[in-house]
Amino acid sequence: MNARPKVGLFVTCLVDLVRPNVGFAAVNLLEQAGCNVDVPVQTCCGQPAWNSGADKHAADLARPLIEAFEPFDYVVAPSGSCAGMIKRHYPEALANDAQWLPRAQALAAKTHELVSFLVNVRGMKQVEVRGAARVCYHDSCSSLREMRVREEPRALLASVEGVEVSELKEPEVCCGFGGLFSVKYPEISERMADGKIADVQSTGADLMLGGDLGCLLHLKGRMQRNGIKLRVRHVAEVLAGMDDQALGE
Amino acid sequence: MSLDPRDFRKAGQAALHDESLRIALSRLKTHFALGRARAVERYGQEEWKALREQGRAIRDYALANLDTLLEQFERAVVTRGGHVHWARDAKEAREIVLRILQDAGAKSVIKGKSMVSEEIGLNPFLEASGIAPVETDLGEYIVQLRREPPSHIIAPAFHLNKEDVAETFREAHAALDPDRPLIKRTELVAEARRMLRARFESADAGITGANFLTAEEGAAVLVTNEGNGDLTRLLPKTHIVFTGVEKVVANLEQAAVLLRLLTRSATGQDISSYVTVMRGPRALGEADGPENFHVVLVDNGRTRLLGTEAEEVLRCIRCAACLNHCPVYAAVGGHSYGATYTGPIGAALNPGLMGVDVARHHPNASTFCGRCAEVCPVKIPLPKIMRHWRAREYASGLAPKSMMAGLGIWAFFAKHPALYRVAAANGARLLKLMARNGRVHALPLMHNWFAVRDFPAPQGKTFRELWAARK
Numbered sequence: 001m002n003a004r005p006k007v008g009l010f011v012t013c014l015v016d017l018v019r020p021n022v023g024f025a026a027v028n029l030l031e032q033a034g035c036n037v038d039v040p041v042q043t044c045c046g047q048p049a050w051n052s053g054a055d056k057h058a059a060d061l062a063r064p065l066i067e068a069f070e071p072f073d074y075v076v077a078p079s080g081s082c083a084g085m086i087k088r089h090y091p092e093a094l095a096n097d098a099q100w101l102p103r104a105q106a107l108a109a110k111t112h113e114l115v116s117f118l119v120n121v122r123g124m125k126q127v128e129v130r131g132a133a134r135v136c137y138h139d140s141c142s143s144l145r146e147m148r149v150r151e152e153p154r155a156l157l158a159s160v161e162g163v164e165v166s167e168l169k170e171p172e173v174c175c176g177f178g179g180l181f182s183v184k185y186p187e188i189s190e191r192m193a194d195g196k197i198a199d200v201q202s203t204g205a206d207l208m209l210g211g212d213l214g215c216l217l218h219l220k221g222r223m224q225r226n227g228i229k230l231r232v233r234h235v236a237e238v239l240a241g242m243d244d245q246a247l248g249e
Numbered sequence: 250m251s252l253d254p255r256d257f258r259k260a261g262q263a264a265l266h267d268e269s270l271r272i273a274l275s276r277l278k279t280h281f282a283l284g285r286a287r288a289v290e291r292y293g294q295e296e297w298k299a300l301r302e303q304g305r306a307i308r309d310y311a312l313a314n315l316d317t318l319l320e321q322f323e324r325a326v327v328t329r330g331g332h333v334h335w336a337r338d339a340k341e342a343r344e345i346v347l348r349i350l351q352d353a354g355a356k357s358v359i360k361g362k363s364m365v366s367e368e369i370g371l372n373p374f375l376e377a378s379g380i381a382p383v384e385t386d387l388g389e390y391i392v393q394l395r396r397e398p399p400s401h402i403i404a405p406a407f408h409l410n411k412e413d414v415a416e417t418f419r420e421a422h423a424a425l426d427p428d429r430p431l432i433k434r435t436e437l438v439a440e441a442r443r444m445l446r447a448r449f450e451s452a453d454a455g456i457t458g459a460n461f462l463t464a465e466e467g468a469a470v471l472v473t474n475e476g477n478g479d480l481t482r483l484l485p486k487t488h489i490v491f492t493g494v495e496k497v498v499a500n501l502e503q504a505a506v507l508l509r510l511l512t513r514s515a516t517g518q519d520i521s522s523y524v525t526v527m528r529g530p531r532a533l534g535e536a537d538g539p540e541n542f543h544v545v546l547v548d549n550g551r552t553r554l555l556g557t558e559a560e561e562v563l564r565c566i567r568c569a570a571c572l573n574h575c576p577v578y579a580a581v582g583g584h585s586y587g588a589t590y591t592g593p594i595g596a597a598l599n600p601g602l603m604g605v606d607v608a609r610h611h612p613n614a615s616t617f618c619g620r621c622a623e624v625c626p627v628k629i630p631l632p633k634i635m636r637h638w639r640a641r642e643y644a645s646g647l648a649p650k651s652m653m654a655g656l657g658i659w660a661f662f663a664k665h666p667a668l669y670r671v672a673a674a675n676g677a678r679l680l681k682l683m684a685r686n687g688r689v690h691a692l693p694l695m696h697n698w699f700a701v702r703d704f705p706a707p708q709g710k711t712f713r714e715l716w717a718a719r720k
Contacts, residue, residue: 011712013673016673017673018708020716024715039713044663046663048656051639053640053641054643054660055644060660061660061664145623173620174616178615178616182697182698183697184613185261185577187262188261188614191580192576192577217704222702224687247705
């Protein structure tokens with residue numbers, strides 16, 4: 001790893017809107033990992049459109065994103081879901097576009113979820129920060145099954161001094177966010193959230209971490225509604241040593 | 250109970266409040282998912298991976314050669330003295346069965362579990378024609394007594410607890426001693442067995458499904474755990490195998506591979522208690538078997554899916570692993586779907602069989618969590634097919650107008666980064682202003698989010714604003 005690779009950070013629309021700290025944590029971690037980071041013009045990866053079957057909207061949003069990120073060596077997102085959209089679904093969304101398909105495939109090949117990128121591509125083994133919490137890590141379905149991320153966040157968290165990681169009983173079960181699913185079928189989403197929150201509570205953790213802000217906003221919002229005092233953060237914040245206000249504080 | 254898939258959301262809401270259903274559904278994990286995981290572990294993870302790939306290839310070969318395999322199957326059955334009937338749709342399928350039963354002079358009919366017969370509404374039709382079939386699979390027998398449809402494709406009465414079954418039996422078997430104990434599972438099974446025995450002995454015809462058909466041998470392969478399938482096919486004079494056209498594979502050897510996948514994925518068994526290979530009527534010198542052997546091959550929308558983006562759904566071997574691992578099925582149960590096929594396989598199949606307009610909720614009611622595709626023994630990309638149906642729904646203007654309008658407005662901003670940046674910055678500021686105690690409690694037009702949860706307060710500035718300031 002001689003030259004510093006150029007990383008295009010895809011901030012994600014939720015981080016941009018709700019939790020800029022996650023974006024800065026990502027920049028910090030990527031720089032620690034020897035990357036030059038920039039944030040090209042961006043809006044949303046288009047996943048809400050794609051998952052709603054609005055194929056034209058999805059393709060129209062994919063093209064400018066591809067164009068904006070093509071100059072970079074890597075595309076990194078602090079989200080398995082948005083990274084999964086680019087990596088797994090852009091080639092599907094542009095499958096019938098002979099001109100753009102190869103570009104979509106090329107971009108897909110260099111797109112990564114943040115923590116797995118740090119560990120697998122940049123060889124990061126530990127972080128030099130302190131924390132103070134009993135934490136558990138919530139795997140998002142897209143991180144787990146589309147991006148195949150599982151051990152990486154746990155490995156880095158284990159290196160945070162003062163942090164103790166406990167496992168959920170059913171880490172592979174969905175929390176019920178599912179993007180627009182959360183508003184199309186709120187009652188089912190609620191049941192699934194409650195199942196996940198109960199699992200989180202049974203670990204004895206006082207801080208829940210995750211790699212996808214969508215799940216976290218949904219779960220934290222549900223906890224707030226029910227008066228459950230459990231702190232929630234994006235994992236990047238802890239890895240970057242940020243210990244100010246957690247989500248919704 | 251609604252039988253209309255269009256009522257999914259309402260039915261699901263009611264199901265979520267059903268405490269006894271919640272208890273029944275909580276057994277999905279202990280009853281099915283753990284068993285499957287252990288079976289796969291015993292088989293070996295790597296070997297299982299290879300077996301799934303083999304299963305996928307077998308099913309894809311069958312679908313690519315469906316016409317010739319089915320004709321080969323028909324010839325083989327006819328050669329051994331059986332009859333094959335082709336049913337294009339539900340109506341034809343029902344009428345074919347009725348005609349066979351009438352020709353055989355059958356008055357009393359027994360039946361093994363067959364989801365295809367549920368799909369085409371065979372029982373109500375036969376009842377109306379004066380030939381009410383008696384279900385012999387325990388789960389099917391229970392739901393038949395309750396006049397309910399099955400709620401799970403391999404465990405029809407999964408929505409019930411044993412107390413519910415005891416109550417049903419007390420009501421239905423009114424001639425029995427009202428003080429008999431009906432607490433233990435074994436007591437319930439024994440009673441059903443006793444009640445069914447006479448039915449088996451007196452039946453004129455038996456109807457069963459089939460898990461696989463094999464083209465080379467002209468065989469129908471049936472998997473059961475209760476042995477009712479064998480009694481149903483062997484004791485009466487006439488046996489009708491009732492199944493979907495897509496169940497055919499090239500030969501018994503290939504069926505054996507699928508069998509390994511099926512029982513492990515379904516119940517976690519290395520092999521089911523009974524595996525029956527049925528090859529026509531009783532031959533000269535054979536000790537038992539029916540005099541008349543019929544196979545009814547039902548299409549009912551299946552072949553229409555060939556060559557489409559949903560084609561892979563026809564690989565399905567009906568193991569129900571996708572249901573057993575589905576968080577949505579686990580929340581609302583099978584009856585909420587208002588259809589025979591429920592859970593992820595229903596979500597991928599029903600729009601194809603019933604129309605996107607009728608079954609639109611099924612593919613929409615998924616978080617795309619992907620566990621279904623992960624456990625599918627023949628690697629059906631279930632979320633991908635669900636998404637395909639959403640795209641069809643969207644393209645035909647069947648999606649809710651409010652959602653399409655909302656997406657349109659959002660997409661407009663997302664396609665114009667300068668506008669988007671301003672809108673996001675204002676949004677973040679406004680949300681922060683509205684927040685009390687770290688949360689927003691309600692917002693106009695966002696009723697469905699706030700129906701069940703708050704929204705954690707944002708930091709107040711967007712990342713892009715702060716990044717621009719930092720640079």
